[in-house]
Amino acid sequence: MGYGGFKELTPLDQAVDSVKALVRRRPSIVEVPVGDALGRYVAEDIIAPFDVPPFNRAVVDGYAVRSRDTFGASPSNPIVFRVKGFIGVGETPAYSVGEGEAVEISTGAPLPPGADAVVMYEKTRRFGDVVEVLEPVPPLGNVSRVGEDVKAGEVLVRRGVRLMPWDVAVLASLGLKKVKVYDVRVAIACVGRELVELDEVVNAESVFKKGFIVNSNRYSMEGLLKLYGFTPEYIGILEDDFEAIRDTLKAALERYDAILTTGGASVGKVDYTVEAVKSLNPELLIHGVLMRPGRANSVAVVGGKPVFMLSGFPVASIMGFEALVKPVLLHMVGAGEEPKPRIKGVLTRRVTTPINTRSYVRVRVYTKEGRTLVEPLALTGSGILSTLIRGNGILIVPENREGFDEGEEVEVVLLRSPASLD
Amino acid sequence: MGYGGFKELTPLDQAVDSVKALVRRRPSIVEVPVGDALGRYVAEDIIAPFDVPPFNRAVVDGYAVRSRDTFGASPSNPIVFRVKGFIGVGETPAYSVGEGEAVEISTGAPLPPGADAVVMYEKTRRFGDVVEVLEPVPPLGNVSRVGEDVKAGEVLVRRGVRLMPWDVAVLASLGLKKVKVYDVRVAIACVGRELVELDEVVNAESVFKKGFIVNSNRYSMEGLLKLYGFTPEYIGILEDDFEAIRDTLKAALERYDAILTTGGASVGKVDYTVEAVKSLNPELLIHGVLMRPGRANSVAVVGGKPVFMLSGFPVASIMGFEALVKPVLLHMVGAGEEPKPRIKGVLTRRVTTPINTRSYVRVRVYTKEGRTLVEPLALTGSGILSTLIRGNGILIVPENREGFDEGEEVEVVLLRSPASLD
Numbered sequence: 005m006g007y008g009g010f011k012e013l014t015p016l017d018q019a020v021d022s023v024k025a026l027v028r029r030r031p032s033i034v035e036v037p038v039g040d041a042l043g044r045y046v047a048e049d050i051i052a053p054f055d056v057p058p059f060n061r062a063v064v065d066g067y068a069v070r071s072r073d074t075f076g077a078s079p080s081n082p083i084v085f086r087v088k089g090f091i092g093v094g095e096t097p098a099y100s101v102g103e104g105e106a107v108e109i110s111t112g113a114p115l116p117p118g119a120d121a122v123v124m125y126e127k128t129r130r131f132g133d134v135v136e137v138l139e140p141v142p143p144l145g146n147v148s149r150v151g152e153d154v155k156a157g158e159v160l161v162r163r164g165v166r167l168m169p170w171d172v173a174v175l176a177s178l179g180l181k182k183v184k185v186y187d188v189r190v191a192i193a194c195v196g197r198e199l200v201e202l203d204e205v206v207n208a209e210s211v212f213k214k215g216f217i218v219n220s221n222r223y224s225m226e227g228l229l230k231l232y233g234f235t236p237e238y239i240g241i242l243e244d245d246f247e248a249i250r251d252t253l254k255a256a257l258e259r260y261d262a263i264l265t266t267g268g269a270s271v272g273k274v275d276y277t278v279e280a281v282k283s284l285n286p287e288l289l290i291h292g293v294l295m296r297p298g299r300a301n302s303v304a305v306v307g308g309k310p311v312f313m314l315s316g317f318p319v320a321s322i323m324g325f326e327a328l329v330k331p332v333l334l335h336m337v338g339a340g341e342e343p344k345p346r347i348k349g350v351l352t353r354r355v356t357t358p359i360n361t362r363s364y365v366r367v368r369v370y371t372k373e374g375r376t377l378v379e380p381l382a383l384t385g386s387g388i389l390s391t392l393i394r395g396n397g398i399l400i401v402p403e404n405r406e407g408f409d410e411g412e413e414v415e416v417v418l419l420r421s422p423a424s425l426d
Numbered sequence: 427m428g429y430g431g432f433k434e435l436t437p438l439d440q441a442v443d444s445v446k447a448l449v450r451r452r453p454s455i456v457e458v459p460v461g462d463a464l465g466r467y468v469a470e471d472i473i474a475p476f477d478v479p480p481f482n483r484a485v486v487d488g489y490a491v492r493s494r495d496t497f498g499a500s501p502s503n504p505i506v507f508r509v510k511g512f513i514g515v516g517e518t519p520a521y522s523v524g525e526g527e528a529v530e531i532s533t534g535a536p537l538p539p540g541a542d543a544v545v546m547y548e549k550t551r552r553f554g555d556v557v558e559v560l561e562p563v564p565p566l567g568n569v570s571r572v573g574e575d576v577k578a579g580e581v582l583v584r585r586g587v588r589l590m591p592w593d594v595a596v597l598a599s600l601g602l603k604k605v606k607v608y609d610v611r612v613a614i615a616c617v618g619r620e621l622v623e624l625d626e627v628v629n630a631e632s633v634f635k636k637g638f639i640v641n642s643n644r645y646s647m648e649g650l651l652k653l654y655g656f657t658p659e660y661i662g663i664l665e666d667d668f669e670a671i672r673d674t675l676k677a678a679l680e681r682y683d684a685i686l687t688t689g690g691a692s693v694g695k696v697d698y699t700v701e702a703v704k705s706l707n708p709e710l711l712i713h714g715v716l717m718r719p720g721r722a723n724s725v726a727v728v729g730g731k732p733v734f735m736l737s738g739f740p741v742a743s744i745m746g747f748e749a750l751v752k753p754v755l756l757h758m759v760g761a762g763e764e765p766k767p768r769i770k771g772v773l774t775r776r777v778t779t780p781i782n783t784r785s786y787v788r789v790r791v792y793t794k795e796g797r798t799l800v801e802p803l804a805l806t807g808s809g810i811l812s813t814l815i816r817g818n819g820i821l822i823v824p825e826n827r828e829g830f831d832e833g834e835e836v837e838v839v840l841l842r843s844p845a846s847l848d
Contacts, residue, residue, distance in 0.1 A: 038624065042649045054631040056811055093620075094637030112637055153812050160815055168841065169649025170744055170814040173642040177740075177811055179630020198515075202460065208601020209476040215516030215534055220595040227464045227591025318599075322592055343767035343840040389478060389599055390575050392592040393582055418765040419590065 013292040013299055015403065016327055016362050023328075024335045026287050028308035031261040031336050034187040038175050041167050043233045044185035045337040050161040053178060055151035059114040064146045067106040067128060067135055068119035074140040082129065082136035091116060106135055115147060122146035154178070164338030166233055186337040188234045191260040192225050193252060195242045195268030195277055196316055221266040221321050225314075228325045229264075234333055244268055250280035257284070257306055261336070264329060267316030277313045278302055286311070294361045294403065298324045303332075310336075318388055323364040326398075345418040347397070349376035355399065356407040363407075366395035369422040378416055396420040435714040435721055437825065438749055438784050445750075446757045448709050450730035453683040453758050456609040460597050463589050465655045466607035467759040472583040475600060477573035481536040486568045489528040489550060489557055490541035496562040504551065504558035513538060528557055537569060544568035576600070586760030588655055608759040610656040613682040614647050615674060617664045617690030617699055618738055643688040643743050647736075650747045651686075656755055666690055672702035679706070679728055683758070686751060689738030699735045700724055708733070716783045716825065720746045725754075732758075740810055745786040748820075767840040769819070771798035777821065778829040785829075788817035791844040800838055818842040 077083040085106035093112040101118035127139040199219040229236040268277040286304040301324035302313040314321040357363035397416040499505040507528035519538035551558040621641040651658040690699035708726040723746035724735040736743040779785035819838040
């Protein structure tokens with residue numbers, strides 16, 4: 005095949021950092037009802053609108069008193085208080101509490117003025133209009149203070165946070181009905197005259213036999229974008245034609261926050277996508293990166309927007325998404341990488357990778373006789389689909405290594421729980 | 427408060443196992459377009475409809491030959507073949523290859539009958555109708571065999587697998603347009619006369635002051651169900667009223683695959699939800715479990731369907747979802763637990779938990795001076811909302827421990843990446 009014509013490939017970190025530095029960090033923002041905000045990235049700091057609790061509040065049923073009046077109380081030496089009345093949940097205090105006075109109070113009710121503590125029923129004896137207190141209560145005893153949980157003005161959720169179910173619940177608790185979130189709209193175009201839309205396929209086997217391919221990259225790219233909380237907008241299949249690609253990309257750059265293409269990006273062959281992007285006066289164009297699979301993966305910045313040009317090979321484009329697309333889109337919304345499940349296991353076979361290249365090896369992790377084993381799946385050859393379905397993990401081999409030996413312990417990013425062969 | 431009236435609480439594993447054993451394992455199934463199947467659980471094994479590749483295929487450009495005819499070839503002793511024609515991608519072979527014969531072939535084209543290998547252009551010299559082969563090629567050399575990637579009839583994706591972007595892409599590649607997935611419809615009802623719908627709130631602070639609470643559990647439960655690929659159906663707020671709860675649950679049991687309530691479930695007080703479920707002749711009713719927070723969390727099986735009765739306290743219901751709801755729903759779709767990101771860190775403060783109880787402690791994980799530290803957040807008291815937003819991890823203390831010491835290394839389930847304080 006020969007990569008005779010390839011230019012110098014760029015190390016991955018350098019590619020990502022260069023794009024991050026040039027990309028505008030403010031993608032589209034939409035305001036959505038809090039119930040629709042799950043999994044979205046918050047577009048501005050969300051501030052607590054009031055104190056929680058909004059007043060000093062009893063946390064037990066009992067008597068609101070001045071704590072200092074209870075000092076010295078004991079079962080053998082009870083202190084007597086005059087009960088002025090009762091205050092329930094949701095009521096506004098109608099009494100104030102002075103020396104030797106008490107107000108009966110329900111859990112959740114506001115403390116009346118003057119009182120600074122609550123004596124539990126269990127530590128009292130009631131006789132008509134008076135109550136005996138049998139134990140001292142410290143200042144703020146059995147009281148939840150105003151703002152103890154949340155203070156008015158405090159940042160509840162920072163810009164860039166991806167909203168999880170409990171975050172949404174907290175916003176709802178505070179009466180926040182709408183929230184501004186990023187709506188990173190990413191246009192997806194798939195390049196290649198060999199591609200056929202799934203909807204147009206009558207018989208996929210005959211599609212294969214005729215040398216065509218169902219455009220599956222559309223689905224992997226749409227799925228990855230959705231999985232990470234971004235908004236895919238599929239704009240179709242493009243022929244390998246310079247002008248058609250250029251015109252489509254140019255129009256898409258005006259409408260979307262980012263563009264992602266698959267196919268038509270190669271190293272050392274005529275590359276219509278890269279040539280088309282070049283003609284759009286990019287601030288940056290990185291043609292090919294030091295990753296494997298996916299050395300043809302390329303990226304540009306045009307008018308402050310990223311244009312990701314990924315390989316047409318399914319595994320290479322998926323790895324390109326992880327390595328190039330995701331970090332840049334997360335950066336645009338002010339978010340960091342989310343933690344990934346990892347597992348350590350022993351390699352069942354040697355993995356050889358090129359030096360100075362970050363390799364993403366799909367692996368099958370399984371347990372056998374109590375051991376966790378990591379089987380590397382073929383990177384090359386024709387195991388293209390089977391690698392995707394059989395793999396449940398990714399072994400990332402860093403640039404400074406040329407692989408790992410059989411029997412070596414490696415750490416793997418887990419995509420699914422390991423199968424047990426026991 | 428006193429839990430004088432509580433019945434015996436059930437250990438968590440026992441509760442989950444008893445429910446799993448009684449729950450019918452076939453929830454609703456829907457057929458969806460492959461592009462909408464992301465994150466859903468496959469309802470039946472998906473079988474490969476044909477071989478991939480569908481024929482023996484050239485993986486390089488060159489000449490299709492009988493490999494044995496090339497044995498002994500070298501640059502100084504080339505073997506001469508007669509070129510019968512050319513076969514391109516998508517073409518049906520019009521020639522067969524006999525002894526000493528070759529057919530020029532493109533990458534991806536089907537091998538003509540008789541040929542079992544391909545010699546790369548680089549290892550040949552062409553002169554008109556003949557080609558000199560300069561190197562032997564082994565049987566199946568430069569050939570991708572029929573079914574090498576995927577075999578017709580093989581299981582591509584097993585029942586119970588949650589579809590990820592690459593799975594969806596593989597199904598699309600094979601021309602599978604629709605897929606049967608589980609549609610586990612879970613009715614959510616929130617019990618409590620103190621609850622107010624977010625939509626009805628004009629001023630949340632005054633809602634709080636009046637002793638009411640915005641129904642935030644609706645949002646945490648909806649969100650958790652969506653996060654794990656189930657279908658929430660919110661049916662509203664129910665008053666603490668035996669008959670109203672019973673009638674609502676009875677109707678919901680006919681329409682949904684599972685029911686989830688929050689609030690109205692307590693230990694040692696009148697509990698309308700549990701009483702209502704009891705009146706529906708459950709096969710199983712577990713009232714209270716040995717977990718903390720969430721000892722009031724309860725679960726029943728009625729007519730083969732699970733009814734989860736979770737606490738009204740936000741953190742307790744969220745932990746109840748993790749501990750009780752998720753394992754049962756995953757079991758219903760034939761799925762296992764997905765791997766979780768975990769991290770080890772050093773406890774900044776002692777954690778004390780009751781023995782024989784599984785405790786779920788929300789923690790804040792952060793790094794400082796290169797160390798990973800785990801700060802336990804208040805389980806009790808009024809830090810209800812702040813615990814939810816500050817926490818980025820969960821420390822699970824198993825039943826056989828009474829906590830962990832300050833300075834001890836613990837492993838934590840990470841909900842978000844740790845913050846760095848450096």
